[in-house]
Amino acid sequence: MSKPKGLSRRGYNSKRDSGALRFSSRNDYENDNNNRDDVMERSSTGRISFKRLQLKGNIKNRLTERAIRTRLKDEERTISTFNERTRGLRHKSCTIPKRNFGETSKLIPSTLGWYHVMIEFTRRYSKDDVIQALHNAIFPENFIAHYWRTEKSYVEFFVQEYSIAQRLQSVERNVEMDDGYRLSMRVRGKCPTVSIDEEFKERMQLVMAKRYNPHTKLLDMSNFHADADFRTIFCGLLHSDVMSAALDIIEKHTPDLEALNLNQNHLSELDSFENVEQRLPHLKIIYLADNNIACLARLMVLRNAPVTELILETNPLLQRYKDHSSYVAAVREKFPKLVKLDGVKLEPQILFDVNDVYSLPRAKALFLCDTSGGNIIFQFLEQYFKIFDSDNRQPLLDAYHEQAMMSISVPSASQVGRLESFWKFNRNLRRTVNNGVINRIRQLKVGPLAVVSTLAEWPSTQHDPQSFTVDVTIFTPKMMCVTVGGLFKEFESANNTAGSIRYFQRQFIVVPAGNGFCIRNEMIFVTRASRSQTRTFLKPQQTMPVVDTFATPTATIEIIGVQNELQMDHQGATSSAAPDQPDDATKMQMVQVMSAQSHMNMEME
Template sequence: MPKRGGGRPRNWRENEHFEHDDRTHTNTTRRVSFKPGTHKGKNKFRSWNDAKLQLLDDDIDMGATGGPPQPRRGGFRGRGGRMNSPAPRMHQVKRKFIIGPLPWYQIIIPHGAKHDKDLILRALLTFMSPEVFIPHYYSTNGHAAIFYVDDVKIAEKLFNADRKISMPDGFNMVVIVKNSVPTVTLNDEIKEKMKLTMAKRYNAATKALDMTKFHADPDLSEVFIALFRPVIMLAAVDIMAENIPDLEALNLNDNKLNGLDHLKILSTKLKNLKILYLGDNRIPFLGSLEPLKNLPLVELYLKGNPLVNRFSDHDIYISDVRKKFPKLLRLDGVDLPPAIGFDVAEDASLPPRQQSFLVDPSGQDLVREFLTQYFAIYDSESRQSLLDAYHEHASFSMAAYYISSESRAPPPMSARLNSYISTSRNLLRVRDRDHRKRLLKIGRLHVVSFLSDLPKTTHDLMGFAVDLLVFTPAMIVLTMNGTFKETSTASNPSRSFHRTFVIVPNANGGFSIINDMLFVTNTTKQQEEKPFTTGKLELPAATPVAAVAAPAPAPTAEESHKMMLGLLGQQTGMNEHWSMNCLQETGWDLQRAIFIFNQLHSEGKIPPEAFVK
């Protein structure tokens, strides 16, 4: 009578082989007892989770059933009502093949050692015809025959061959398929075999090394040298660096490569590498090539990788690859069109860094005086005096955002920009056009009122970086960045800012701000380490650009009127007669003339003849 809990376990382990095969004519009946407390077989688990943990400890069995067995409570009542009658025979659930995460599969033939290798392989190939496969690393372990395949389709067909092939002795061949990779211990002997195999694959004339499908090389048939294993790849790179450091071309096609992080060392160990083939591998994303970006590649082959199929537009694929490898001339075997760039030598030196830039040195005194007066009022107790600094139709816009890693993590309380974020016009934050328009301040009263509500400050004038970009009689464009401290906030937090002023002449012979844009953010570590000073603003003499090297003489009133007349005609499209009338009626105030034109034009009050030239 068979022992309770018997039956051949389906989870085969190393050095564990079965002492019987299933004959085609064998028909045994096994009784099952469902008495409570009598489950004492070898496959006893306290819970289904315990059973799963036991399976995970071994290689992954590619068979799957409909789910875990559900224990029956109490005994089984037979047709006659007698307890503990034999359970009715259930239909066996068909097992399904499950694709494993690894590209290799172990094939186990229990009791295959008693047959010749050729007999077993011939029987499998006959069953799978016309499919063929290569049995890697065929060996025997106890009574079992073991080999590996590296194709999921072949592994599935071998899985389906289980118990369907009759052997000469009358037994059906049992075929067990597991997702498992052959093991190898990297030692000096293995490294020497790798070196000799790589030597025969090297072309000294072209300085090229062909490592295509390296693990399948006939000279490595007894060991598993897979380059997708980082330890093997790093050993191969060390051999290259030691013996062929001037290598220029490397072919790594069809090696089942996935992660490439460990290949970052290629740029330091093989500095002359310019051609790299990575086709027919398993590289999932273009970002996986990031460790190779420092290689001066002129040719790259990626066809056959999943990353290529992620691009629906081939031009975008080429563009994104070129961003990582700017010197690339050939991709996937096709010559690339010349890249659009600047004809600048690689060793060209940039001009020296300047803290400030002045397009015209004659504007140095004016800029210094203007900024000193402006921020003296801005940092005072009351900002109402700034009304004189702004044009009647001035506009003001402010944006605020956290920079660096602080945009991904809550900043400390002292560094938060709550006073600015709520009224920020950041285009990425405020998407509603009407809301964005309401946050734009128009008119000097609205601008100064808004500025007065911002926290009180003191600016580090000595640390300002000032750029004078436009300096003409009709317009001045001035940008600056630096730091300030909030004097009315607890702990006096420091802020970083960037500001742009567009300045125009006013009717009183002075200057007014027509447009003001402010950006506020948290300070960087470099800004926090610099000492905070409140001294006088200093603008070092800057070298002017050649086009405006000589300062222009101050224009006469007639020249100024002529210039404004031309600017108004360009912006409005009106002819000279109507432009002249508009400027005369506004007292030759260009900005006011433009404002009135826009208002009348929107109301349809400007006749068509004003645009006839």
């Protein structure tokens, strides 16, 4: 049967494509000159519609359905980063592409070295049955399920090997039990949790005692969590709380430790080693191989320790340097006293023959510009903070001048966390500048009633007098400037004995008032205490407290009211001190003694 020509071709195509319009090729069109008018007439009255592309089967570049789906998948990956509201938009005539439903995402290697496996709805099966089914699914691979735990609707355990975790994820929907039930499993990178209590610390202490060598003064804590005594609990040093507990045990029982092995513990930071030069002054060798330390900045907490040997092999930080010499130079820059690095003895550095070691004056807990004011200042502080820590702070109304002014400031929340009890009183400059003059004035408390009302809103406190540092920079008959810093405990409620340790600094401007003194101006700064400060709170000191430095048998004053507590017979003090004015020779001796104690030049006195 020969093909119809011209318009009769439309009927021929309708049998194949159900009435869809088909354009003829160029050769056929040139042979149909006789039907040109009919075609033009049909085009002027017919409708135009889009249809599926059809090419002859012998064309090599034909787009098959599989090629189209592949291209659409590639476009999906590119479009997936667009805004959520733009996703899924398509033309109504486009074919809906097949999506990768049911396919699991790729497991990312965990920097913590642990992987969490959770299996739902398996209470009816025993642990051995579930483990056996998993072994059969990933055969010939083998694994150990650490820290198995059974909950109401699921079971969980941990594995260490990334290859095992990958393999378990690949079969997470294909593990079948003997009765035909398929396990629903989820694998992700996660570290086991830990709860530190006294029993936990006792077990840590036993394991550390077993690993300590008293002859070499070496404590081997490598791969610490894998010790046989930790089968049922996770004791990973990668948790900062666990590392802090370990250092507390070392400081208490082996303060003369010289070498510490921390290899293979997945450590990424060493913040727990703060002030290690004071806690372990003899520590010289530290092994940190096979950990996750990313840069030398993580080791700066050890810069003041007398470290002479470091082991840093197999850490990510080595990849930051183009060659070994650059790596050695960078480490020696941070630790100039280093003798051995990664087991290799370093060549001695070429240094200038100059003694650049200077000893700074020893920090002291107090400074008095005039020693004659010691008794007055310490009586004032002792009585003030005794009332401040009591249940009723209202008597402090008599301690402030009629035009007294007070302001409170705390650091930003991004630095030390939000100090909830003090944040609403914060008059920090950065906070008040953006909020205008009104808020700046509102946070400045003027008058004794406003000052004491603000202090009464503070939570209950307990100050540690042995942590106080006192500076008296001005002491005249008309004014005293006293700066006090120290620690106090903030109690959330009266019945709660556990509180947060805070550091404070308060500056008082004290002026005479009647027969006594009162506070004319006060600035308060409150922040969170550091770890080292928290450890020393309310602990007995080896030296005498600063309050007792100038104590005399007549220093005790009966507490009847705040005015009686704070007032001193100012006139009597000045009149009694007048006959005892030292001569020039005595003054010169006092200057020499002060110069020897403060290490200041005679010209500066």
